[in-house]
Amino acid sequence: MPTAQTADTPTRAVRAEGQSLWLDYIRRSLMESGQLERLVEEDALRGLTSNPAIFEKAIGGSSEYDDAITAFLTEDPSMDAATIYERLAVEDIRRAADTLRPVYEETGVDGVVSLEVSPHLAHDTEGTIEEARRLWDAVGRPNLMIKVPATEEGIPAIEQLLSEGINVNVTLMFSLGHYEKVAQAYLRGLRRADDPSGIVSVASFFVSRVAREVDTRLDERGLTDAVDFDGSDVAIANARMAYRRFEEIFHGDDFADLREQGAFVQRPLWASTSTKDPTRSDVLYVESLIGEQTVNTIPPDTLDAFRDHGTVAGQTVTDDLDRAEAVLRRLDEVGIDLDDVTETLQARGVEKFATPFDDLMDVLEEKREEITAHLPDPISLHLHEHETAVAERLDAWREDDFACRMWRRDPTLWADEDTPELTNRLGWLDLPESMQEQAAEITAFADSVTGDFDDVVVLGMGGSSLAPDVFGRVFDPADGYPDVTVLDSTHPDAVTALADDLALERTLFVVASKSGTTTETLSFFRYFWDRVSGLTDTPGDHFVANTDPGSNLEEIAEDRDFRAVFRAPTDVGGRYSALTPFGLVPAALMGVDIEQLLDRAWAAEAGSDFCVAAPNNSGLELGAALGELATAGRDKVTFVTSPTLEAFPAWQEQLIAESTGKDDTGIVPVADEPLAGPGAYGEDRVFVYFYLHGEQDRDTIETLSALDEAGHPVISVRLDDRYDLAREMYRWEMGVAAAGAVLGIHPFNQPNVEAAKRLAREAMQAENGTGSDTHTVAADDHDVLEQELADWLGTADETGYLGVQAYLPPSDETTAALTDLVTALRDTTGCATTLGYGPRFLHSTGQLHKGGPPNGLFLQLVDTPDATGPVPETDYTFEELIAAQATGDHQALREADRTVLRVRVDDDSLGDLAEAIRAR
Numbered sequence: 001m002p003t004a005q006t007a008d009t010p011t012r013a014v015r016a017e018g019q020s021l022w023l024d025y026i027r028r029s030l031m032e033s034g035q036l037e038r039l040v041e042e043d044a045l046r047g048l049t050s051n052p053a054i055f056e057k058a059i060g061g062s063s064e065y066d067d068a069i070t071a072f073l074t075e076d077p078s079m080d081a082a083t084i085y086e087r088l089a090v091e092d093i094r095r096a097a098d099t100l101r102p103v104y105e106e107t108g109v110d111g112v113v114s115l116e117v118s119p120h121l122a123h124d125t126e127g128t129i130e131e132a133r134r135l136w137d138a139v140g141r142p143n144l145m146i147k148v149p150a151t152e153e154g155i156p157a158i159e160q161l162l163s164e165g166i167n168v169n170v171t172l173m174f175s176l177g178h179y180e181k182v183a184q185a186y187l188r189g190l191r192r193a194d195d196p197s198g199i200v201s202v203a204s205f206f207v208s209r210v211a212r213e214v215d216t217r218l219d220e221r222g223l224t225d226a227v228d229f230d231g232s233d234v235a236i237a238n239a240r241m242a243y244r245r246f247e248e249i250f251h252g253d254d255f256a257d258l259r260e261q262g263a264f265v266q267r268p269l270w271a272s273t274s275t276k277d278p279t280r281s282d283v284l285y286v287e288s289l290i291g292e293q294t295v296n297t298i299p300p301d302t303l304d305a306f307r308d309h310g311t312v313a314g315q316t317v318t319d320d321l322d323r324a325e326a327v328l329r330r331l332d333e334v335g336i337d338l339d340d341v342t343e344t345l346q347a348r349g350v351e352k353f354a355t356p357f358d359d360l361m362d363v364l365e366e367k368r369e370e371i372t373a374h375l376p377d378p379i380s381l382h383l384h385e386h387e388t389a390v391a392e393r394l395d396a397w398r399e400d401d402f403a404c405r406m407w408r409r410d411p412t413l414w415a416d417e418d419t420p421e422l423t424n425r426l427g428w429l430d431l432p433e434s435m436q437e438q439a440a441e442i443t444a445f446a447d448s449v450t451g452d453f454d455d456v457v458v459l460g461m462g463g464s465s466l467a468p469d470v471f472g473r474v475f476d477p478a479d480g481y482p483d484v485t486v487l488d489s490t491h492p493d494a495v496t497a498l499a500d501d502l503a504l505e506r507t508l509f510v511v512a513s514k515s516g517t518t519t520e521t522l523s524f525f526r527y528f529w530d531r532v533s534g535l536t537d538t539p540g541d542h543f544v545a546n547t548d549p550g551s552n553l554e555e556i557a558e559d560r561d562f563r564a565v566f567r568a569p570t571d572v573g574g575r576y577s578a579l580t581p582f583g584l585v586p587a588a589l590m591g592v593d594i595e596q597l598l599d600r601a602w603a604a605e606a607g608s609d610f611c612v613a614a615p616n617n618s619g620l621e622l623g624a625a626l627g628e629l630a631t632a633g634r635d636k637v638t639f640v641t642s643p644t645l646e647a648f649p650a651w652q653e654q655l656i657a658e659s660t661g662k663d664d665t666g667i668v669p670v671a672d673e674p675l676a677g678p679g680a681y682g683e684d685r686v687f688v689y690f691y692l693h694g695e696q697d698r699d700t701i702e703t704l705s706a707l708d709e710a711g712h713p714v715i716s717v718r719l720d721d722r723y724d725l726a727r728e729m730y731r732w733e734m735g736v737a738a739a740g741a742v743l744g745i746h747p748f749n750q751p752n753v754e755a756a757k758r759l760a761r762e763a764m765q766a767e768n769g770t771g772s773d774t775h776t777v778a779a780d781d782h783d784v785l786e787q788e789l790a791d792w793l794g795t796a797d798e799t800g801y802l803g804v805q806a807y808l809p810p811s812d813e814t815t816a817a818l819t820d821l822v823t824a825l826r827d828t829t830g831c832a833t834t835l836g837y838g839p840r841f842l843h844s845t846g847q848l849h850k851g852g853p854p855n856g857l858f859l860q861l862v863d864t865p866d867a868t869g870p871v872p873e874t875d876y877t878f879e880e881l882i883a884a885q886a887t888g889d890h891q892a893l894r895e896a897d898r899t900v901l902r903v904r905v906d907d908d909s910l911g912d913l914a915e916a917i918r919a920r
């Protein structure tokens, strides 16, 4: 598009006649290249119009927008084509509006840019109003015009929008009839406006399309040579008549009141002014319609042609009105009904914009699919100086054929050939595929019972209940489906509080234990079996079992006629069982689409798949990073999440701690510390940020950037929706398994858990099993506590960690007080902290506490329960059970040479304890 060099070009001469030339064209490069600005300067260009066909050519017909589309989809891969279009269009229109803003500031009526509502709303008044308001707000520029068609349904929308102060370009006008209605709607709209001054509107009268249609009809009737006019004469005459009417209305009494209030006239805009018939002058519809207070919007070719050889012969729009009238009369006499021509054109005009609009949606949908297939993985690893070690590890793994060997279930990746609990614990690798069939059965069961229950309670420990807990807290139950909660505390106050809260006759219990022998789980089951048996003769209807085939629990479930028994694959360990019935049954019961969960995990599997070479294998890359960082002393993996994902780190915690915390090594997951600035942390941290798309908050991002800049490794993972949890579960399972190989441990056993269980059993049988002879400090014994705290903290090593183990009834208030306590510990010592409720943590971080790096210090908190609950069918109470578990673990920690301080607390003492620590 050449530009004019002189001031006396036809384009400038038109301006001197009081007409504004606008550009009927847009694309991003027009603004980016500075071309639009040059046209304004050199051609006195005064405005810009767009329509769906123009955007279709710009976006659909080029790759100019591909980077922007990729950026949108990286942020939100589920963004649909219509949203992509709107965001691209809004951005272009804004840029054009900003370029033209000086013209707008100077004139108040020019320097405007038009954006059209969807052509599919042409016959929907309310839809048009809504979309116009939305676009007006989205663009947010005063020199925007919303284009609304002059259809029957468009007219009231035009009036309404003008009354709200929204600038309107009325489009698709072909006849005097259309013009009349539009001008009257303008007057009504402005009269309803609070302040009519400053509202800008144009009435777009289409020209060349009329010419074409008339030519066609003349031709069809064999009249082309028989008459002394052609289609272009009719089109020009039609437009000139509209201009005459414009003058009558806007220079006469009709507009007097508004003129007085400072309102602008609604200028006629000549649209469709590129000449479609090559036998006619390419500037015909510019030269013939020059007039004061009009606009002519022309595409680039017409602008070039007009600048090159256009003639400006004064106010041509008022030329020869007698001939104009005569032409229109003659047209009627030869039997061509102009009203029919123009109504047909308006209807066709809607179609003519709808087709490119739909084509554009199709093109964008195709681009979306193509780009999404190649989107970067939503995990980003900032590893600083550790990058080399990780790259070397991945190279070594490629040479060793690590990925293929993992899929071949090769135990020597971790330990000796015949190590137990190894090759028979790798079933998780292909769960996304192998669970598909069972998933359908689980969903059918869930759908069949949904009406019978308001609550589902999962009774289970560690890997048998952590995934359900995450699903229950992250997802909302689908309409009509029950809530899912988990019971994993043996504290009698917790058990009785839950029982009191539930409507037992509307509750389904999922008894979840792989081994079928876990004491806590069986105790919960016996308690609730007894309670439900008091209400019904068929208590089994309220129970479902999740277990391994052949387990003790399977036998119980069959004997007692449970509503269902789901059998899990035996080659998947507890902490790797999220995508087996252990995780899927509770998820399905709350209406989560579990096939979708498996599909998402499948996406991660594809990225970590059989023989995908180590450097391109996302699970292995994560594993190499976790392992190498831990080896280099960065062994405290500190989790941060966006609000929806708050429950996720508890699942990660078990996976990491129980898998890697053994043989005096391991990775310490930190799941409960509030995030702080770089000053709060030592050199032993890695930060992992899980966020749900759209939930990132500025403070967290800024703090993580500061930590990154301070040299801490930061791993960020984006979840596009809640279902991506399954993808991350799979990725982290693979990552932790691989990290185990770096650390030289066997990630699938938990050797130190058994020791605590044995000691707890012994404590139950001993006379003083409740721990009365275990050294315990009372929180209100201030002097002793101060001294013991000082001794305990005195042994803290800054590369170590502090673990708070709370054998207390879980509640939001207690969790908040405990979080404050661990924060005080971190801030006083600079050490990382872990926090867990007993006995839940025994099935999570408990393995690491005793078997992991020997630099942990533990604070065991016990209380005196208010409630006491006998466990039916046994000879113990929940009070005795939890006390024995605390005592047993205390002893196990001591046997493993760990330092433990045991404090008896009551409701108020957690705050005092935090204060005592801060006071040091």
Ligand SMILES: O=P(O)(O)OC[C@H]1O[C@](O)(CO)[C@@H](O)[C@@H]1O
Pocket: 461, 462, 463, 464, 512, 513, 514, 515, 516, 517, 518, 521, 574, 575, 658, 750, 753, 842, 843, 844
């Ligand atoms: O499913 P089960 O056999 O009841 O075990 C529960 C949890 O106890 C452990 O075996 C030991 O903590 C975990 O690995 C497991 O997730």
Ligand SMILES: O=C[C@H](O)[C@H](O)COP(=O)(O)O
Pocket: 024, 049, 050, 051, 171, 204, 206, 208, 209, 270, 271, 272, 273, 274, 297
């Ligand atoms: O606002 C402008 C119109 O959308 C445009 O001028 C239509 O032109 P056409 O008839 O060449 O498609």
